[in-house]
Amino acid sequence: MTPAEPTLRTAAPLPAQQGDQRAPVYPLTETPESAWSHTGGRxxxxxxxxxxxxxxxxxxxxxxxxxxxxxxxxxxxxxxxxxxxxxxxxxxxxxxxxxxxxxxxxxxxxxxxxxxxxxxxxxxxxxxxxxxxxxxxxxxxxxxxxxxxxxxxxxxxxxxxxxxxxxxxxxxxxxxxxxxxxxxxxxxxxxxxxxxxxxxxxxxxxxxxxxxxxxxxxxxxxxxxxxxxxxxxxxxxxxxxxxxxxxxxxxxxxxxxxxxxxxxxxxxxxxxxxxxxxxxxxxxxxxxxxxxxxxxxxxxxxxxxxxxxxxxxxHESPTAWRLGGPxxxxxxxxxxxxxxxxxxxxxxxxxxxxxxxxxxxxxxxxxxxxxxxxxxxxxxxxxxxxxxxxxxxxxxxxxxxxxxxxxxxxANWPNSTGMVRTIASEVNDHGLYLSSTPEVPVYYLRDRTSHDRWRSVFGMDYTNPSGHWFTGDDAYRAAVRDGAFDVVVLDGFTNQRVDRVITASMRDNPHYRLLAHLGAAAPGEDRGHHRYRIWVKH
Structure with a gap:
């Protein structure tokens, strides 16, 4: 005969005696299966x-x-x-x-x-x-x-x-x-x-x-x-x-x-x-x-x-599958x-x-x-x-x-500190101005000028004193030829094609002089290809 295999038995709790109000010794709390993901904790x-x-x-x-x-x-x-x-x-x-x-x-x-x-x-x-x-x-x-x-x-x-x-x-x-x-x-x-x-x-x-x-x-x-x-x-x-x-x-x-x-x-x-x-x-x-x-x-x-x-x-507990999920x-x-x-x-x-x-x-x-x-x-x-x-x-x-x-x-746009300082004395609310990014001088000089006085390099219409109407690149050429702008500010970056058109029109133009040619970078910065050129009307 083979010896009987040992069995594990759970001892039944002793019956409480009548009148015995003592609490059970060593009460055990339920242990959560997953600590980090599914239980609270301060x-x-x-x-x-x-x-x-x-x-x-x-x-x-x-x-x-x-x-x-x-x-x-x-x-x-x-x-x-x-x-x-x-x-x-x-x-x-x-x-x-x-x-x-x-x-x-x-x-x-x-x-x-x-x-x-x-x-x-x-x-x-x-x-x-x-x-x-x-x-x-x-x-x-x-x-x-x-x-x-x-x-x-x-x-x-x-x-x-x-x-x-x-x-x-x-x-x-x-x-x-x-x-x-x-x-x-x-x-x-x-x-x-x-x-x-x-x-x-x-x-x-x-x-x-x-x-x-x-x-x-x-x-x-x-x-x-x-x-x-x-x-x-x-x-x-x-x-x-x-x-x-x-x-x-x-x-x-x-x-x-x-x-x-x-x-x-x-x-x-x-x-x-x-x-x-x-x-x-x-x-x-x-x-x-x-x-x-x-x-x-x-x-x-x-x-x-x-x-x-x-x-x-x-969660990290391998036995927590019973917690369920989607x-x-x-x-x-x-x-x-x-x-x-x-x-x-x-x-x-x-x-x-x-x-x-x-x-x-x-x-x-x-x-x-x-x-x-x-x-x-x-x-x-x-x-x-x-x-x-x-x-x-x-x-x-x-x-x-x-x-x-x-x-x-x-670093993808020019530092405008020097440009704004240079044109501050040239700008008022009566002139007409051209800029690669007119929004920038209008923001910094809004106590002196308004948006309606500025034109950008992204399209323009112009009618000359004789009543002829121009649009596109011809509008820039005609306006510069007639001296329509009081200040022209180009950065060589925003719209390089139109910059070249305007720069070519400035050569030997009797109405304008080059006021400044500024490196747009602030001290300690290197924005090599960003250069402001500023022309003012004679």
């Missing part, structure tokens, strides 16, 4: 906040190290904001019809930026953009944490914070920073209300419409927000989740219709967005630039999406939605054939791809930080690219 919360604060501090430092005088777009929007303020507050004559050609409502961001500029100058207006971009990064962390977990949220924020688009828009007084912030806020509301009653998603509608009002191109990302409302609610509500995107579409459509009917913005939307003239930039150039400015993070996001679709578990189909759709959104701006600008503003618009799409990039980075590092060197290498490469690209971007 220590984890504070560690996450500390890391996020460090990420935001780095983002702010990278933006604040940039330096140059006002770019022409910044100067234009701030000047328009001041004109709108004078019209609203002091009854000044209505400003130029900015709504007809601005890429966002002139009554929204320009007015806000002008209020800040009045008190704190260009630096203050740029700090306003920095606040918006820091807010966008914080919201990105928050809604990524709710979609996945803290570690993924921190990784997403750390990658997004050092992109060229993020760094530049954080110190650039244009529409882009508030538009990105509003899109991030709308995404946060959509994710935050996923488990709330369906009408709660309507809170996102006015934010989405405001984002489009601030910058019309933000409308490209509204379908993503609508689809996100469905995917985030589906696991908990099933088919009932279809009500959320329907409500969101209806509310957004009503608000957009009211905005169009109540204002004259439709012409601006058509001219700058839907019916914008096509350029001549090749698709290969645009795709190459898109890959250069956002390729590493996009590839990380694609890797994260593929990995997430195959293996949904985001199904493979929903995971794949979420990854496809977020990564596909990053392709919208490059695809649209390939359609338009222009590279203008592409470096900023790439960042709009990467805001949505960032959560998947966060998964990609955490999967690269591995559970329990098994391969931290891989994550550090990827993030360091992203930082280096972001810094070098942002520095190059801010």
């Amino acid at each position: 220590r984890r919360t504070w560690v996450s906040r500390a890391v996020l604060l460090a990420v935001l501090a780095l983002q702010a430092a990278l933006s604040l190290r940039l330096s140059n005088t006002a770019f022409q777009d910044e100067a234009l929007y701030l000047t328009a904001g001041h004109a709108e303020l004078d019209h609203l507050l002091h009854g000044a004559p209505a400003p130029r019809h900015y709504a007809g050609y601005f890429s966002g409502s002139p009554q929204l961001y320009p007015v806000l930026a002008a209020l800040v500029d009045t008190r704190f100058g260009l630096h203050g207006a740029r700090l306003l953009s920095l606040c918006f971009m820091l807010g966008a990064t914080g919201l990105l962390y928050s809604f990524t944490r709710r979609l996945f977990n803290e570690r993924t949220g921190l990784a997403a924020a750390a990658l997004f914070a050092v992109l060229q688009s993020t760094v530049v828009m954080g110190y650039f007084a244009t529409y882009d920073a508030p538009a990105v912030f509003l899109l991030a806020l709308a995404a946060w509301i959509v994710v935050r209300t996923a488990r709330a009653p369906a009408p709660a998603v309507l809170l996102a509608a006015p934010v989405m419409v405001l984002a489009v009002g601030v910058k019309y191109a933000a409308g490209l990302y509204l379908p993503t927000l609508v689809a996100l409302a469905l995917l985030t609610a589906w696991p908990g509500r099933g088919a009932k989740a279809l009500l959320r995107p329907l409500l969101l579409v209806a509310a957004t459509g009503v608000l957009v219709a009211l905005g169009i009917l109540g204002t004259d913005l439709l012409a601006g939307v058509q001219q700058t967005t839907t019916d914008r003239a096509h350029g001549t930039d090749a698709a290969a150039l645009l795709l190459g630039r898109s890959a250069e400015w956002g390729g590493p993070m996009f590839l990380t996001a694609v890797g994260g999406a593929v990995s997430y679709a195959r293996h949904g578990r985001l 199904g493979r189909r929903r995971r794949a759709l979420l990854g496809l939605l977020l990564c596909g959104t990053a392709l919208l701006a490059p695809a649209y600008q390939v359609h338009l054939g222009t590279v203008v503003s592409l470096f900023k618009h790439v960042g709009f799409g990467l805001l949505f791809a960032a959560p998947m990039a966060g998964i990609g980075l955490t999967r690269l590092v591995g559970a329990h930080f098994r391969h931290p060197q891989l994550g550090i290498a990827l993030w360091t490469a992203t930082v280096c690219l972001g810094i070098s690209q942002a520095d190059g971007r801010f």
Whole structure:
């Protein structure tokens, strides 16, 4: 006979004696299967906040190290904001019809930026953009944490914070920073209300419409927000989740219709967005630039999406499968939605054939791809930080690219300090002036001149004293020949072809003398090909 195998028996608790009120000795609490991803804890919360604060501090430092005088777009929007303020507050004559050609409502961001500029100058207006971009990064962390977990949220924020688009828009007084912030806020509301009653998603509608009002191109990302409302609610509500995107579409459509009917913005939307003239930039150039400015993070996001679709578990405990999670189909759709959104701006600008503003618009799409990039980075590092060197290498490469690209971007236009100082005594509100970038002198000398007194190098009509009408290059030649301009300022950079036409007309011209030939770089800077040439009328 084989000996009986030993068996394990659980001792039954001793019956309590009547009248015995003693509590059981050594009570055992339930042990969670996953500590980092699925349980609360004050220590984890504070560690996450500390890391996020460090990420935001780095983002702010990278933006604040940039330096140059006002770019022409910044100067234009701030000047328009001041004109709108004078019209609203002091009854000044209505400003130029900015709504007809601005890429966002002139009554929204320009007015806000002008209020800040009045008190704190260009630096203050740029700090306003920095606040918006820091807010966008914080919201990105928050809604990524709710979609996945803290570690993924921190990784997403750390990658997004050092992109060229993020760094530049954080110190650039244009529409882009508030538009990105509003899109991030709308995404946060959509994710935050996923488990709330369906009408709660309507809170996102006015934010989405405001984002489009601030910058019309933000409308490209509204379908993503609508689809996100469905995917985030589906696991908990099933088919009932279809009500959320329907409500969101209806509310957004009503608000957009009211905005169009109540204002004259439709012409601006058509001219700058839907019916914008096509350029001549090749698709290969645009795709190459898109890959250069956002390729590493996009590839990380694609890797994260593929990995997430195959293996949904985001926590480190191998025995925590019982915690459940979204199904493979929903995971794949979420990854496809977020990564596909990053392709919208490059695809649209390939359609338009222009590279203008592409470096900023790439960042709009990467805001949505960032959560998947966060998964990609955490999967690269591995559970329990098994391969931290891989994550550090990827993030360091992203930082280096972001810094070098942002520095190059801010060195891409001339420093106008010397030019403004030189022409200040030559400008008044009665003369007629020609400049490569008239927005810049108008912004810095707005107490002496107005936009209506300036002409640019991007097309002009001219009628001479004899009544003959000229357009295009002939208009510049005829106006210079007749001495129509009191000051001519060329930078040799903005439109080099027209610069050559005007310069040739200046040779042996009895009406003008060369006042200055300035190196546009500030002390210690090297902007070799940027040179201001300034002619004044005899």
